[in-house]
Amino acid sequence: MNDALQLVLLRFGAACAASVPFALLLALLLRRAAARWPALEAHRSVWLSAQAAVVLAFALGCAPLPRGAVVPALALPPSILDAAPGAAALDAAATAAAGAPDGAAVALPPAPRAQLALRVHPLDIVRLAMPWLPAAWCSAWLAGLAWHALARLRARRHWRHLLRHARILSGAELRALPALTPAQCAHIARLRLTVLATDLPLSPMLLGVLRPRLLLPAHLATLDPAQQRLIVEHELTHCRRADPLWLALSGALGLLFWFNRPLRRLDAGLREAVECGCDDAVLAGRDAGERRGYAAALVAQLRLQLAVQAPGHAGTTAFGNLGVAGRVQRMRAARPPRLSPRGRMLAGLGALGCALAGAALQPAFSSNPDSGYPAPAAPPAAAAAAPEPWRYPLDQVRVTALYGVRSPSVPNGQHGVDFAARRGTPVHAVSAGRVVEAAFNPTWGHYVRVEHGAGVSSLLIHLDRVDVAYGRNVAAGELLGASGASGRASGPHLHLEYWKDGRRLDPQAMLPDLSGRATPRALARRRQQGNPVPDTFVTISE
Template sequence: MATSSFPLIFLQAGISAVLACAVAWSLLRLARRAFPGLDARRTPWLLAKLAGAAVLVLVMLPGSARWSLFASAPEALVAGFAAPLAAGSLGGALPYGAAEPAAGDALAALAWLWLAIYVAGAGAHVLRWARMRRALRALLLAAEPLDGPALRAHPALGARRRGLPPVLEIDAPVSPMLAGLFQPVLLLPTHMRALPPAQQRLIVAHELMHLRRRDHLWQHAGALLQALLWFVPFAHGFQQRLQWAMELGCDRAVLAGRPDSERRDYAAALLAQLAVLAKGLATAHTARSALPFGVGGAQDVAARIRLIREARPAPRFSAASLLSLLLLPGLCGASVLLQPQFAWRESGDEAPVAGDAPAGWQAPLAQLRVTGEYGEINRPGGRPHRGMDFGAARGTAVLTPAAGRVSISTDRYEGGARYGKVVVIEHAEGTRTLYAHLDQRLVRAGDSVRAGQPIALSGATGKVTGPHLHFEVSRKGAPIDPQLVLGGALAQRR
């Protein structure tokens, strides 16, 4: 992948990721109607984010254009992002870049701008995450560890020992939380002691359920994917649903089989915690890097309390519904296959197979030295090379590969003088060849030519760095790789 092409490819990758997440969001919205219990499932929401991130990466991999089920979009369509074009591609007798310098440069500038915006946005996201981690670390450093007698004396812990992580206590208006990735700790605020012991024990049970369910790993995975997909609106929705699923799943797991009295205590603990959080902002700065109890807006807490009071059992998924969730990454990944391959990508869908090449074609030079391949992206602006370049000294005879009729022979080709002297020949089956940067033209428009006939002398006219022959081929108006029509002649002359 050439450096100059990366911004354009990254722009396409970003668009593909947005589309993939949009498809996933639509599918999950439909699934929520059929399976209300989806709200308490973490897997589909994290898989949706993972699918979007996978699309972002896969589209940028070398050769991903071959996966597309679509042919390359016309170059005029791509250039239309920046400016309208008066002509099409080679079918309008335009060589590589002839009608698109301004439009292609504008599109390249747009791609570079998007790359800069993405880097800035990702950097801001990482910095925000780092600030939250620092705020959380400051809380942990200010907290006092509880062990031995202090643990036994705490009304929320009592005789509980099994499965208990390190416990810290802090005098601050924060929510009880499970913090940390590799070595999670349980952080308890001193104000929690003012609650009835039954409520305290339920709060601790909630945080320990996060630990049992490995929610801290899910949370950090979601945060990492969020940093990659910060520009995708649907990804923010996935993260919110993931957080909601973790809290709701813990609520249901803790309250499973408990009497109504304990459910009321649990709801009261949520309300009490919401009142505490209204007095301080410490938890607001750490909520995304830890798993606090009762964090969320008043509407979220009210929704959780309503679900707690309803005491509905967690719905079980049928095999068919679970299978549909497993198919979600595949459905999102299909966006890679369905992505349009724009002009900066080389797509083989428009090119005929080698078996369709005209028979008996010859090489355009007696001795071939390839200096530029078809489809290479190594130029300013990131546009692909629409032909092949052959190194040739000034004055080398240029030969027509097959019989045909000269349609254009000019010193100033359409699109500007950058292509120098040009000859275009129409062949059978809608095939057209173009020869650029010539030193002399030996034929005129309307002349009939035979295979192997000299039609020009190679040179360095136009915008070039040295003498060579620029050779293009099109079939029914679409540019194709010259190697497909030259076939064995190209291999023999190299």
């Protein structure tokens, strides 16, 4: 799979996974806040801001933006079959065999399968499967999207069937209805709103988004005319506030994030806020008798909704966390709690801050092989018979610990040399070569390994940041990153190791004047301990 496509799919999958707990956290916070400040229940802007925060955090997680150091970067390892040291030799041998004449002998690399077997690590199974996991999730997301879209199409066909059995009311019929005042008739004409009548026992409702239609059931005539007008005014207020459009946008988000069940709680909170806000707008300035009549009409409509539950109609569950009793109590209140403009602004800023925090907590990805153990050797940038002499990785050199010296923090002896370096000091390549590792693990922190040819590589660990990527060819002295104290480090410094054919050796072989750059304390420790510890062979499965 193409590396760029793999990164895109991986970012998409990680953003999808992160959106679920983020939406759950927002839903729980809003419910707790609404219990303390009931005014939040009736403001759709608060719930819309929460949904927008989930979408923003998701979008920032998908975008290839630089991440902070809040969450360590997750690296994408290459396949072990591609990175194995015998793979390139096997390919070359196969090419030579294909072009050789019949019966000619072809030299094969020595024991390539044994080398490959020694380099197999238990995590390689995960490494081989990892490139396909993002594609598998993307396929599952598309399948779920298609399934939920078909379910919505079936619900839409139900409402189309319902509209075919309803009749359009003419202007004269509208003016003759006791449920409509002259002002409401004028408003319907100004909006070019189509009004239909049906004999089904449903509650009055608006159907459609861009050009909604008002559906009035015949049983509405059994209510008091004042109650009828308030109920119709409720639906017209929905139209004036463009509630169908906001609910449709929320429904579209629910379709795209079908896997995110906590987001449905935010959608339910929005629908509840839409209904409560509409109630407040209709009952503003009404006396107590009109409020009681409106509440009684609401209870009557609820009974009809429970008797005939139509599929796909979100308005049938608009009582939400408040419940019928809570909504009726709110209707009867002379001055229901409302948020001030300052409160709405603070709620929006809080949602924006949560979105930025949620995006910052999502990991960044790269195509570097974050192995946690020495990586397989890779072909150098340019084949050479012998490695060139090294230069120092720092501009100002002061060696604080020499190879093989034991200390309380390193009881088995130093595997390299330590240089004094403040956090952020530029770190350079000791020689020309190819970056074969640029990653992070808990022990080494941020580290870089450069292959210089002839089995020689340099390893720089405990960096504060890494400025090169896997596979990049670097020249001697080129900037690799900055020193720091990442991983298991006692403080800011730079640790350099010299590797030759899988062995850690004394870097003084590549830097002859190393002792002359050492501090008196470092030299004294080496003299006290005598000869350094013997060289050790480190296998890939270590």
